[in-house]
Amino acid sequence: MSQHSVEVILAKQLASHLTLPIFLVDPIGNLLYYNEPAEQLLGHRFEATGEMPVDDWATTFQPTDRDGRPLPASDLPLVVAVDKRVPAHRTMTIRGLDGVVRDIEVMAFPLEGEGARFLGAVAIFWETGPR
Amino acid sequence: MNVRLWGTRGSLPAAGPETVRYGGNTSCVEVRPDGGGLVVLDAGSGLRRLGDRVDVVDRIDILLTHLHLDHIMGLGFFAPLFRPEIEVHLWGPSSSISDLRARISRYLNPPLFPVRLPDLPSRVVLHDVPLHRFTLPGLEVTADLICHPAPSVGYRLTDATGTLTYLPDHEPALGCRVFPTTREWTSGSDLALEADVLLHDAQYTSEEYPARVGWGHSSVAHAVAFAELVGARRLVGFHHDPGRTDDALDRLWDLSTWQREPQLPVVPAHEGDTFTVSAA
Numbered sequence: 001m002s003q004h005s006v007e008v009i010l011a012k013q014l015a016s017h018l019t020l021p022i023f024l025v026d027p028i029g030n031l032l033y034y035n036e037p038a039e040q041l042l043g044h045r046f047e048a049t050g051e052m053p054v055d056d057w058a059t060t061f062q063p064t065d066r067d068g069r070p071l072p073a074s075d076l077p078l079v080v081a082v083d084k085r086v087p088a089h090r091t092m093t094i095r096g097l098d099g100v101v102r103d104i105e106v107m108a109f110p111l112e113g114e115g116a117r118f119l120g121a122v123a124i125f126w127e128t129g130p131r
Numbered sequence: 132m133n134v135r136l137w138g139t140r141g142s143l144p145a146a147g148p149e150t151v152r153y154g155g156n157t158s159c160v161e162v163r164p165d166g167g168g169l170v171v172l173d174a175g176s177g178l179r180r181l182g183d184r185v186d187v188v189d190r191i192d193i194l195l196t197h198l199h200l201d202h203i204m205g206l207g208f209f210a211p212l213f214r215p216e217i218e219v220h221l222w223g224p225s226s227s228i229s230d231l232r233a234r235i236s237r238y239l240n241p242p243l244f245p246v247r248l249p250d251l252p253s254r255v256v257l258h259d260v261p262l263h264r265f266t267l268p269g270l271e272v273t274a275d276l277i278c279h280p281a282p283s284v285g286y287r288l289t290d291a292t293g294t295l296t297y298l299p300d301h302e303p304a305l306g307c308r309v310f311p312t313t314r315e316w317t318s319g320s321d322l323a324l325e326a327d328v329l330l331h332d333a334q335y336t337s338e339e340y341p342a343r344v345g346w347g348h349s350s351v352a353h354a355v356a357f358a359e360l361v362g363a364r365r366l367v368g369f370h371h372d373p374g375r376t377d378d379a380l381d382r383l384w385d386l387s388t389w390q391r392e393p394q395l396p397v398v399p400a401h402e403g404d405t406f407t408v409s410a411a
Binding site for chain 1: 278305306315316317320
């Protein structure tokens with residue numbers, strides 16, 4: 001496997017030192033990493049899931065709106081940040097792999113490096129409360 | 132390819148009787164590819180002496196890793212820049228808002244330097260270095276961003292005989308709870324993968340590093356761990372701390388005092404060293 005770009009490496013290093021839950025994906029939305037606070041939110045260790053295609057992570061956590069309607073992948077802030085390369089934010093509800101339903105806010109932004117290279121996106125999660 | 136080290140010191144020239152064996156000039160490496168040509172890695176203070184010895188050439192390529200002063204301070208004193216028959220190609224990283232010309236003109240401009248870039252007699256061609264593979268006479272070059280403050284690149288040079296990787300200012304351990312980690316999550320690892328010779332930052336002792344995290348440099352132990360991770364065949368420790376005397380460098384690089392034997396040949400760079408990069 002080839003090396004990730006230095007910007008993505010540094011984003012992972014930063015995330016690994018923060019207490020905010022953070023998700024990091026590559027330019028096509030594949031999950032590269034989530035940090036320990038995100039593990040608590042998602043109810044699963046990153047080592048157990050590993051890198052994950054966008055179709056998997058976008059459904060694994062069963063995202064819904066506040067009224068319980070399933071959210072299509074295209075409505076998820078991280079997918080918006082990847083597809084449209086703009087920041088995105090929304091509230092939603094997820095069910096972690098530990099079975100706990102949580103209300104969260106998600107803010108995602110695209111990663112662009114020197115030379116206008118699109119490198120992926122980062123999402124920051126904020127738990128507003130368990131259901 | 133044949134290589135000569137004209138400057139191995141980091142951060143600041145360190146002239147004096149206490150630095151004569153390892154040298155006091157800052158980063159500058161002459162590369163002579165097997166197929167001919169002259170490529171220079173960085174333009175530290177060592178560039179002046181190299182410039183005084185350049186033979187008959189019509190083109191010189193200078194590859195800058197970044198624009199910290201210790202890597203460009205020799206430019207204004209490089210004699211070929213004052214020879215109109217020579218074409219000098221300067222390659223280096225742009226920033227997100229400025230190209231190489233704008234960035235380097237901050238130095239080659241009054242009041243920092245009396246001669247402006249457009250006034251140099253040679254034919255100077257500036258290139259924002261592409262972050263991928265490109266070719267120079269006799270060489271295949273790959274540049275990529277590496278972990279060091281401000282836009283900084285490393286270089287991988289390959290000719291018919293071997294591969295040299297040049298990472299003079301590099302902190303791959305930045306932010307790592309344990310170093311080394313996996314290769315795909317390590318800055319510079321593609322550039323250095325199985326290089327025949329790896330010239331790598333080794334500025335600090337392991338005891339100094341914790342107080343200098345984020346300054347963009349490596350300890351000797353990190354340099355060795357990085358070289359082992361990427362499967363380099365030989366490590367040359369580079370970018371010596373300007374405060375380190377010859378005797379202190381002797382002690383730092385005395386392998387007999389190390390806790391374990393490296394998995395590859397490891398030597399410190401000395402100004403004036405010459406070697407051939409060969410896969411054999």
